[in-house]
Amino acid sequence: MENQSVTALLGLDWKLFLAQLFNFVIVLFVLWRWVFKPLGKKLEERTSKIELSIKHSEEVEQKLKEAEKYRQAEMEKVRAEANTAIAQAQKNAELVKQQILAEAKVSSDKMLEQAKKEIEGEKSRAMADIRTEAANLIVSATEKILREKLDPKRDEQLIKESLKDI
Numbered sequence: 001m002e003n004q005s006v007t008a009l010l011g012l013d014w015k016l017f018l019a020q021l022f023n024f025v026i027v028l029f030v031l032w033r034w035v036f037k038p039l040g041k042k043l044e045e046r047t048s049k050i051e052l053s054i055k056h057s058e059e060v061e062q063k064l065k066e067a068e069k070y071r072q073a074e075m076e077k078v079r080a081e082a083n084t085a086i087a088q089a090q091k092n093a094e095l096v097k098q099q100i101l102a103e104a105k106v107s108s109d110k111m112l113e114q115a116k117k118e119i120e121g122e123k124s125r126a127m128a129d130i131r132t133e134a135a136n137l138i139v140s141a142t143e144k145i146l147r148e149k150l151d152p153k154r155d156e157q158l159i160k161e162s163l164k165d166i
Helices: 002-010 014-147 152-165
Strands: none
Touching (some): 014 152
16 A cells, blocks of 8 residues: 555556656667767767867977978078178179289289380480480581681571571
8 A cells, every 4th residue: 555655646657657667768778779879979980080180280280390490490501501602702702803903903013114114215215316416416506617617796696597497
């Protein structure tokens, strides 16, 4: 009676309760077998794919960082080489400039020396011509004076004529 009293108090029919419990177990088994297991499997697969993707993206990110470091190192190396090349080019340009200036100085010194020699030669020729002309004039004047030496007035007139000829 105790059983009847508890079930009667709650308003439960034990046959109906057992049938509902049996139906619940069958539904639970069906859900577990064809819904929860495949769903759990799919969720695990999805989780592993996401974890794999995260791991892969972390590896890619690490490789990108390494590539960026390598690129920066290479850029610094190239900059250093470029600066060295520029410095060398400037040094070479300065050497070429100095060489050209030295050659120009030597060339101008040669030209100046040659011009001095030419001027000296022209001066020597001009002096020789002047001496020759002066000697000719003196001889000519002396001949005139000796031929016509008459008086001081005539001497003065001959000197003036000789000077006009010069």
